[in-house]
Amino acid sequence: MELTGAEITIRCLQEEGVEYVFGYPGGAVLFIYDELFKQETVKHVLVRHEQAAVHAADGYARSTDKVGVALVTSGPGVTNAVTGIATAYMDSIPMVVISGQVPTSFIGEDAFQEVDAVGITRPCVKHNFLVKDVKDLASTLKKAFYLAKSGRPGPVLVDIPKDVSNTKTAFEYPSTVNIRSYHPQVAGDANLIKQAAQMLLEAKRPMVYAGGGVILSDAAKQLTDLVRLIDAPCTNTLMGLGGYPASDKQFVGMLGMHGTYEANMGMQNCDVLLAVGARFDDRVIGNVAHFNSVPRKIIHLDIDPASISKRVKVDVPLVGDVANVLGELIKVLKSSKQKPDAAAHKDWWKQIDEWRGANSLVYKNSSELIKPQFVIETLHKITRGDAYVASDVGQHQMWAAQYYKFDQPRRWINSGGLGTMGFGLPAAMGVQLAHPDATVACVTGEGSIQMNIQELSTCKQFNLPIKIIALNNRYLGMVRQWQEFFHGNRYSQSYMDALPDFVKVAEAYGHVGILVEKPSDVEGALQEAFARKDELVFLDFRTDSTENVYPMVPGGRGLSEVILAEDL
Amino acid sequence: MRHIISLLMANEAGALSRVSGLFSARGYNIESLTVAPTEDATLSRMTIVTSGSDEVIEQINKQLNKLVDVVSVMDLSDGDHIERELMLVKVRAEGADREELKRMSDIFRGRVIDVSDKTYTIELTGAGSKLDSFLQAIDRKLILETVRTGASGIGRGERILKI
Ligand SMILES: Cc1ncc(C[n+]2csc(CCOP(=O)(O)OP(=O)(O)O)c2C)c(N)n1
Numbered sequence: 001m002e003l004t005g006a007e008i009t010i011r012c013l014q015e016e017g018v019e020y021v022f023g024y025p026g027g028a029v030l031f032i033y034d035e036l037f038k039q040e041t042v043k044h045v046l047v048r049h050e051q052a053a054v055h056a057a058d059g060y061a062r063s064t065d066k067v068g069v070a071l072v073t074s075g076p077g078v079t080n081a082v083t084g085i086a087t088a089y090m091d092s093i094p095m096v097v098i099s100g101q102v103p104t105s106f107i108g109e110d111a112f113q114e115v116d117a118v119g120i121t122r123p124c125v126k127h128n129f130l131v132k133d134v135k136d137l138a139s140t141l142k143k144a145f146y147l148a149k150s151g152r153p154g155p156v157l158v159d160i161p162k163d164v165s166n167t168k169t170a171f172e173y174p175s176t177v178n179i180r181s182y183h184p185q186v187a188g189d190a191n192l193i194k195q196a197a198q199m200l201l202e203a204k205r206p207m208v209y210a211g212g213g214v215i216l217s218d219a220a221k222q223l224t225d226l227v228r229l230i231d232a233p234c235t236n237t238l239m240g241l242g243g244y245p246a247s248d249k250q251f252v253g254m255l256g257m258h259g260t261y262e263a264n265m266g267m268q269n270c271d272v273l274l275a276v277g278a279r280f281d282d283r284v285i286g287n288v289a290h291f292n293s294v295p296r297k298i299i300h301l302d303i304d305p306a307s308i309s310k311r312v313k314v315d316v317p318l319v320g321d322v323a324n325v326l327g328e329l330i331k332v333l334k335s336s337k338q339k340p341d342a343a344a345h346k347d348w349w350k351q352i353d354e355w356r357g358a359n360s361l362v363y364k365n366s367s368e369l370i371k372p373q374f375v376i377e378t379l380h381k382i383t384r385g386d387a388y389v390a391s392d393v394g395q396h397q398m399w400a401a402q403y404y405k406f407d408q409p410r411r412w413i414n415s416g417g418l419g420t421m422g423f424g425l426p427a428a429m430g431v432q433l434a435h436p437d438a439t440v441a442c443v444t445g446e447g448s449i450q451m452n453i454q455e456l457s458t459c460k461q462f463n464l465p466i467k468i469i470a471l472n473n474r475y476l477g478m479v480r481q482w483q484e485f486f487h488g489n490r491y492s493q494s495y496m497d498a499l500p501d502f503v504k505v506a507e508a509y510g511h512v513g514i515l516v517e518k519p520s521d522v523e524g525a526l527q528e529a530f531a532r533k534d535e536l537v538f539l540d541f542r543t544d545s546t547e548n549v550y551p552m553v554p555g556g557r558g559l560s561e562v563i564l565a566e567d568l
Numbered sequence: 569m570r571h572i573i574s575l576l577m578a579n580e581a582g583a584l585s586r587v588s589g590l591f592s593a594r595g596y597n598i599e600s601l602t603v604a605p606t607e608d609a610t611l612s613r614m615t616i617v618t619s620g621s622d623e624v625i626e627q628i629n630k631q632l633n634k635l636v637d638v639v640s641v642m643d644l645s646d647g648d649h650i651e652r653e654l655m656l657v658k659v660r661a662e663g664a665d666r667e668e669l670k671r672m673s674d675i676f677r678g679r680v681i682d683v684s685d686k687t688y689t690i691e692l693t694g695a696g697s698k699l700d701s702f703l704q705a706i707d708r709k710l711i712l713e714t715v716r717t718g719a720s721g722i723g724r725g726e727r728i729l730k731i
Contacts, residue, residue: 118582123593127636130581147636180731181578181639306630309623 005134005165006031009098012141013042015173018069020045020060020433022053026073027113028100031165045433045462048454050077052426054084054097055452059430061093062413063388065218067148068095068430074102075113078120078159083420085155086124090417091239092216094153096144097121103163104132117159126154134167139174146177151184152304153216184303188320188328196299196316197332199272203297204344205351206232207270209255211284212239212416213277213302219323220244220409223276226326229333230274231340233352235263237278238401239416246405247385252352253361256284257553258398261360262352264551264559268294269351275300277322280312281417282555288312290558301325360551360564361402369544370519372396372471375526376403379441379469382526387439388413388431392424392448395477398549400443422451425468429455432464439467439530446472446496456509459536467529468538470502473545481548485563506538513538570599570619572651572721574729575632576639579605579612583637587614590635596620596628600653600718611639613729615720617696639731648724654691655699656681658713661688665710676702687712695719 003011009032013021022045025033036044047053050072057068068088072081078099088095102111118130127147129140137160144156200206208230214223220243227234227250234244235255244251253260255267267273267285273296278284285291288311300308301318308317318325363373376399379387389404390413391397397414406412413431415423428442449470459466471477479494503513512535516525522541529537550565577583584603591598599617606613618628625643632641644651661669666688673680673690676698682689692699696719703714723729 119585122582122586122589179636182636304634306627306634310627313623 001171002168003171004031004168005137005160006035008134008137008169008171009141009160009165010035010039010042011171012138012173013069016067016145018042018067021069021071022047022056022060022430023071024050024053024073024077026077026100028074028077028102028162029071029165031162032071032098032100032160044071045429045458047426047458049452050080051084051422052429052452052455052458054081054095055087055420055423055426056430056433057095058084058088058093059390059413059427060434061095061430062427063410063431064434066094067145068093070095070097072097072099073113074100074117075115078115078117082120082124085121085157087415087418087420087423088155089124089126091212091415092153093155094148095155096141096148097155097157099157099159100165101130101159101161104161105163107161117157121157124155125157128157128159130159131164132161134164134169137164138171142174142177143179147179147182151182185305185319186321186324188301188318188325190328192316192318193325193328193332196274196318197329197336199297199299199316200230200274201333201336201338201340203230203232203272204341205269205271205348206230206274206340207266207272208232208234208274208276209237209267209278210234210240210243210276211237211278213322214240214243215409217277217303217322218409219277219326222323222326222330224248226330226333229330231345232274233262233266233349235259235266237284237416238414240278241401241412242406242409245407247407252356254401255559257286257555258402258549258551259553261358261551261562261564262355264553264562265355266352268559270296272297272299275314276326277302279307279310285312285559286553286561287556287558290561293558358564363565365519366544367519370516370522370541372399372473372541372543372547373403374519375469375471375522375541375543376400376443378523378526379443380404382523382530383439383441387411387441388428388435390414390424390428390431390440390442392442392444393419393421394445394448395473395481395547395549396443396445396448396471399471421448424448425452425455425466428466429458429462429464432466433462441467441469443469443471445477446470446474446499446502447476453505456506456511456536460510463534464536465532465534466536468536470538470540471543472499472502472540473543473547474499475545478549484548485552485554502538502540506536511536511538513540516541569625570617570645571625572644572649572719573616573618573628573632573641574644574721575614575616575641576606576611576729576731577614577635578637578639579610580637583612586635586637587616587632590631591618594627594631596624602718602720615718617719640729642723642729644721644723647727649721649727650724651695651719651721652693653696653699653719654693654717655702656689656691656715657703657711658687658689659706660686660710660712662686665707669706669710672702672706676705678702
């Protein structure tokens with residue numbers, strides 16, 4: 001039977017088992033929307049801005065192991081989506097974005113709502129396609145899903161001209177994909193795995209540093225087993241939180257610019273470092289030369305060969321899928337007669353505990369001013385550490401990362417690589433749709449929330465009972481902090497003036513709003529909010545406006561050159 | 569150090585811009601880049617001349633391999649290889665210069681491929697340095713126009729770049 005391109009598009013989504021498409025209609029995708037209308041398997045979530053469609057698809061993907069799907073129209077639809085695509089790209093999130101394009105015969109003529117979607121998105125997608133012939137549509141969509149999910153995941157854009165979606169051809173969904181130039185390496189090299197195992201067993205001061213790759217590869221269990229087996233302290237990156245249980249005694253917290261003292265000191269002073277699904281980026285290891293100034297052996301496991309030896313030279317490169325290679329590594333370690341060096345490890349743990357003693361996350365609570373850290377700690381308590389927490393970008397993000405102790409993977413949803421303000425709320429929508437019965441919180445700031453606040457409307461339409469935890473400090477706090485530290489207290493454009501009454505805003509959209517001004521009301525307000533299981537509640541916490549995030553390794557400095565709260 | 573990288577990639581619209589975009593986005597040098605279809609019409613072969621530290625070259629190779637359209641990559645400078653570039657030079661050729669230019673062209677194994685009353689167009693192939701030498705050997709004032717393809721390269725003997 002012959003189907004139109006639009007019918008084929010929907011059929012492909014059905015074949016891929018797509019549950020939700022996040023999107024916004026327009027001229028170039030009208031035929032596709034028409035087909036969406038005629039069926040019920042693929043549900044469409046109408047957002048209020050295309051950026052939010054992509055973030056929602058992203059949140060959906062991060063909190064599951066599925067591919068997120070967004071659908072946007074040509075021109076402004078695509079350009080609005082770009083921030084979302086770049087966000088997903090930086091964090092390697094599997095996603096397919098379908099964009100409409102002007103009819104093929106108009107391409108290149110500056111037609112109404114024409115942009116070069118493939119050109120604009122090229123640097124921020126894993127791959128993209130312009131489908132010029134409807135005969136190629138099904139196989140292209142198949143490839144798109146395969147590319148998005150396999151290897152190092154990432155967003156893939158498929159640009160479909162309007163005439164292609166309205167032209168008929170025979171439909172057959174390919175059962176397999178073969179891209180001759182694309183063969184991601186899944187299994188690791190057996191010899192290198194042996195070398196790595198030996199190195200880990202001989203380590204006197206081992207350290208495991210695990211990133212988002214652990215989450216993406218669903219390797220939390222393997223990571224935990226391995227860390228216990230080799231008796232090493234384990235740190236997670238901002239992207240890796242939940243990959244190792246935060247409540248475990250071998251966990252030393254997040255590392256990096258706002259990492260714990262023990263994590264950063266451990267990184268700097270270990271003799272064997274196992275990096276897993278992480279990429280030694282600048283926010284994580286600070287100054288490269290400083291990091292390299294001490295000798296240590298590095299084993300680096302990543303699915304992307306280009307991540308290995310990009311910023312830091314490694315001794316044992318392990319290219320492969322994290323879960324797979326960790327599994328092999330565990331086997332080799334278990335079959336070895338050699339055991340970790342207990343005596344040396346005892347000294348190492350003693351040293352770690354000393355660093356822990358610096359208590360780098362301690363803060364002074366107050367009975368007058370709401371401390372943001374206290375809100376997050378209370379959030380953790382009220383939700384019993386079992387919520388999905390989507391975050392925006394800024395100080396609140398760091399506090400959420402530091403004080404909400406994630407014990408499970410895929411619970412912490414944040415824009416780590418691109419640092420996109422406006423990510424939190426739409427991402428939380430994707431999470432809530434994926435997990436309708438779960439508790440979903442969105443930790444945000446009064447700056448970030450205003451970047452996609454229109455999505456309160458989407459939340460109403462789709463009954464998404466997200467709890468918005470706004471740490472409202474009346475500042476673009478992270479900017480203010482940098483200005484305080486590095487720009488002589490000149491708070492250039494970082495004060496948030498003329499703020500709306502968020503309670504009224506929430507109410508105007510049909511939700512519940514609660515203003516919290518006193519520390520003694522924090523717990524009660526959170527309790528009330530989470531008791532409202534079926535309602536979205538916007539909690540406007542008026543927090544201490546001058547609180548800073550500590551510890552802090554200033555940009556360009558080394559991991560041990562850290563500013564602690566008590567230094568000031 | 570200077571490296572000459574050969575790659576095979578799918579002969580798809582936009583494939584070239586993925587490669588050139590990669591170089592500009594990551595700040596890698598491109599000294600020259602040539603591309604044309606191969607005997608297999610679905611594939612194009614590209615030769616890129618670049619320079620950088622060993623670490624940068626390693627990243628270039630890995631990043632190129634990561635492009636979905638790229639089928640295989642070889643750093644020709646890792647082993648024995650041959651490098652050739654084609655240059656066309658149009659020169660003012662009048663009076664005594666005519667004889668001299670012809671003589672120089674012969675010395676460099678060039679060929680005069682277009683002749684007018686006042687000009688010659690000389691075709692030369694060779695390694696880039698040979699083409700440079702030719703341009704230095706003739707009177708600069710006589711050069712009207714030059715066009716060069718950039719280097720193409722191939723491995724020697726059994727060093728073969730294929731799928
Ligand atoms: C889209 C975007 N624009 C600008 C920035 C730069 N930036 C990083 S944090 C920050 C302040 C965020 O303020 P707010 O959301 O109120 O959170 P706070 O830091 O106060 O917790 C800004 C402006 C960004 N990350 N994203």
